[in-house]
Amino acid sequence: MGAGAAEGDEQLLTRKIARILDEARASHATHNRKLKELAALRSHPDFFASFSRTLAPLFDFRQRNPSAERIVRFVAAFAGARAPKAASSGGCDGGAFLEKFLGFLLVAASASNKTARFRACQIISEIILRLPDDAEVDDQVWDEVIEGMILRVKDKSPVVRMFAIRALSRFVNDSENTDILDLLLEAIPLEPSAEVRKTLVLSLPPSNATSQAIIDCTLDVSDSVRKAAYCVLANKFPLQTLSIKHRTIILRRGLADRSVAVAKECLKLMRDEWLLKCCQGDPIELLKYLDVETYESVGESVMEALLKAGFVKIHEDESIQHYIGPHSDKNEAGELSAGTQNIRLMEAEAALYWRVVCRHLQTEAHEKGSEAASTMGTEAAVYAAKASDDNDLLERILPATVSDYVNLVKVHIGAGPNYRFTSRQLLLVGTNLDFSDATNRKVARTFVRELLQKPLEHELDDGGNMVAIGDGINLGGDREWATAVTGLARKVHCVAGEFEEVFSQVVEELAQPCRERAADFLQWMHCLAVTSLLLENSKSLRWLQGKAIEPEEILRSLLLPGAKHVHLDVQRVATRGLGLFGLLERKPSEDLVKQLRLSLIKGPSLISREACRALVDLMMWHGPQEIDRALGNDDSTQFEIQKVDSLPSNGSDMEESVNTDVLNLLCGGFDRDEWVKVVSDENESVCAVLGEGLAKMILLNDKYPSISKNSQASVLRRLICLFFSNETKDLPRLRQCLSVFFEHYPALSVHNKEVLCKAFIPVMRSMWPGIDDNTGNSPSVVSSMRKRAIQASRFMLQMMQTPMFPKETEAQDGNPNSAEATNGFAQSNLENGEEGLAIRIAAEVARFPGKKTAAERSYIAALCRVLVLLNLGSSDQEAVKLLRSLLNHALVIVATEKDLVKDMKQFSERLKALDRHPDQELLQEQADVIFERLRVDFKLDVNNLIAVPQTPVPCSTRATRTRRRVRRESSSSDDESSPNTIVPSVPTTAGARSQRASKTAALSKMTANKDIRIDEEEGEESSGLTSEEDSDDSEEDAS
Secondary structure (H helix, E strand, O other): OHHHHHHHHHHHHHHHHHHHHHHHHOOHHHHHHHHHHHOOOOOOOHHHHHHHHHHHHHHHHHOOOOHHHHHHHHHHHHHHHHOOOOOOOOOOOHHHOOOOOOOHHHHEEEEEEEEHHHHHHHHHHHHHHHHOOOOOOOOHHHHHHHHHHHHOOOOOOOOHHHHHHHOOOOOOOOHHHHHHHHHHHHHHOOOHHHHHHHHHHEEEEEEOHHHHHHHHHHHOHHHHHHHHHEEEEEHHOOHHHOOHHHHHHHHHHHHHOOOOHHHHHHHHHHHHHHHHHHHOHHHHHHOOOOOOOHHHHEEEEEHHHHHHOOOOOOOOOOOHHHHHOOOOOEOOOEEOOOOOOOOOOOHHHHHHHHHHHHHHHHHHHHHHHHHHOOOHHHHHHHHHHHHHHHHHHHHOOOOOOOHHHHHHHHHHOOOOOHHHHHHHHHHHHHHHHOOOOOHHHHHHHHHHHHHHHHOOOOOEEEOOEEEEOOOOOOHHHHHHHHHHHHHHHHHOOOOOOOHHHHHHHHHHHHHHHHHOOOOHHHHHHHHHHHHHHHHOOOOOOOHHOOOOHHHHHHHHHHHHHHHOOHHHHHHHHHHHHHHHHHHHOOOOOOHHOOOOOOOHHHHHHHHHHHHHHHHHHHHHHHHHHHHHHOEEEOOEEEHHHHHOOOOOOOOHHOOOOOHHHHHHHHHHHHHHHHOOOOOOOOOOOHHHHHHHHHHHHHHHHHHHEOOOOHHHHHHHHHHHHHHOOHHOOOHHHHHHHHHHHHHHHHOHHHHHHHHHHHHHHHHHHHOOOEEEEEEOOHHHHHHHHHHHHHHHHHHHHHHHHOOOOHHHHHHHHHOOOOOHHHHHHOOOOOHHHHHHHHHHHHHOOOOOOOOOOOOHHHHHHHHHHHHOOHHHHHHHHHHHEEEEEEEEHHHHHHHOOOHHHHHHHHHHHHHHHOOOOOOOOOHHHHHHHHHHHHHHOOOOOOOOOOOOOOOOOOOOOOOOOOOOOOOOOOOOOOOOOOOOOOOOOOOOOOOOOOOOOOOHHHHHHHHHHOOOOOOOOOOOOOOOOOOOOOHHHHHHHHO
């Protein structure tokens, strides 16, 4: 009776717990009341067992529906709640129940069932996150929980990993558990699941060790992970704790993110946390945290985002006019006097702020005005009113007069280099002014002329020599300053031809001491910089005809003498000017092209880079044939890949290189080692400029019909070698350019694939060590070179198998002559398809019939491994037959490579299946025609057929234990019979199996001690093979 009563009491308790859990899953509103009811049952001695048994079905429920999630939260809240005061001593208090329950969950977390592990980790994470800080839990229990969750972080199920990471997030701040933080940081870049990466980001604490990892997640492929990263940065990292570099990276990536949700999250971070909390709503104060002088583009994008979102409010007492005093002294002619002491200097952040605000207001006014003009009625009136408000606000912000504006800019220019950035921003502000008034335009013209005539800044080095400050090419020493001056000049001199007239007058004045040979190198550089600015902003030399200085005088008096100047900086500016001048010519002049070629060959890397860039630009603009005609070379650019001339190492060979076409001359530059090195002033080398330019040319090969396919193949070969060279790893711009080029080049046209086929073998020969005099210094270097060559071969194969862009087939879909186009494509498939590449590779392998070196053996093996990966069609039966003949030669050459022979035989079977007429033989004339079409210099004797070897290695002659040879089902081609003989057997390789068929067969072979008679009908070819079907008979005889 006592046992039955206890069992009934336990069942009653179980039903009560089940009823409470069933009611708790219906709604969150009942949880507080049900927690009290369940806590009242905790005093029962069998409560834990009944509770665990009632909860067991949850661990088999896989779906994450709302009812299951409510049960999980309810159970976690109950486990973390304190026990009621009326709890009897017979039950378990809150701490004891929690420890038992955690132990129960840890067992479930190690179960083989994925759902059980998931529910256990989910409940553990909920308990840990809900548990109060003063909860009394034994340290040993926490250690077991931490160890169990660390193991689950590496679980194969993503949802288990996610909740395990969530459970560990509360312990990650503990100084005693630094291994948890290291584990989470290591898991982020290796985690494949986006949800788990999001949980990892949300679990990281704010610290110097985690900031970089979280910022790196702003480049994650998943939108949710990037959004979570910005959320963590907003909530855990105050603005002051981040470095300037990190701040700018966060804003640049977030504001330009492709996902609207991520961009909004970044904008929320910038507005709510940084602008309002840290900067009290002052955008200029926010710009001070971003170092706008270094990261100008970031500051500009920040202001544009804030203005478009309407987060910037311009008060009435804020404008550029407040930096100008109430009085500005002028003389009777309206010109500026020395009374500029009332102007306050503007900070860099304020200058950028007002420049972006003015541009935004002007753009908005123009857009609203256009919309008002295109609509009618009330809508047009609204747009017109908005445009008028923007114009009024812009007028209130800008200086009252052009004289005040010029005075403001002059003060900042005269304040020294510390206000250089502010001066440039103010120059850009000037493009928003109105210069329609004659007086204002006169003042602005005088100011622009002063800017153009302002000499270059310089300093003295330790030896007392003058050194120009800046890049030494552009006006003012940097590109941004020259652009700002040009923009202001364009705004002031808006009448057609006026811009060229003013600049020509300035160039004429600056060129006077240069023509008289009285100018120093700084004057030369200044004059050439203004000249380059004039050429760069002119549409044609016609606009310079009849001006203060004629185009011919610019070339003869400035550019050509400057390119021969003794100072390298003058040569560099003049070489750049020659390139700009050549772009404006209808046909390039002979003296200009000669000087650029001379600067390319004879000049140092700094000058050669500018000359290379100029020649490439001229080739793309005029075409390489026009460049060669300028020197009297009227021949088209037709050179073979094997006959590419190398670039002369010095100027003494210049006369001989005059007859070399310009494309050949530039291709030879890849062989100069000093051209691969990065030039000190810019992160760019001569080879980088050359590679980028030539890649653009062959990508647009239809624009340059004078460049032959052989020339394009030679250029492509050098580009591929350059891309896989170790010397270009420090040239990220070049590698990025080439990667984009290789992605698009084979998919644009079948012509490009034909060029790629031509370049395949030359690339492999030039990159493989030991071939074509390409040697390595040590075994490690040779191994590295082979790996790069194999990577290049697989890369080219991938390019060959790249599908064509849709535009190649659009004409065939809607064209009635599509059938003819399809037939034409099939006929030319040999030159541009994988069949032609297979013939080239097989012919290259067949060139090594005799004894080979180690380099040649590895080279042949690499080619054959590419050959078997090709996907062949059956469009050209003659090509299939030729490839089968070449493959027989290749099989003989690689007969010692067992694994390779197996793949080659499988490839041979594929070819055999493609041969629709295997009885017809290939004629010698047909083979020669195919080789002629492919331009392959190889002579194949089709009459000298080579049989495919049956075994990859010759049989051993060492005598061993014998066994009986059995009859093969397929007889040999040799019909001659041989008498029964007793011979010792030799170890052989079975064609149908690579290992012993069974353990019994192996034991019988080992224990066989008698000679076995060979059947009379067995041929010579089958003498080394054992039939698997007769293995049982052999075993019976042996027994």
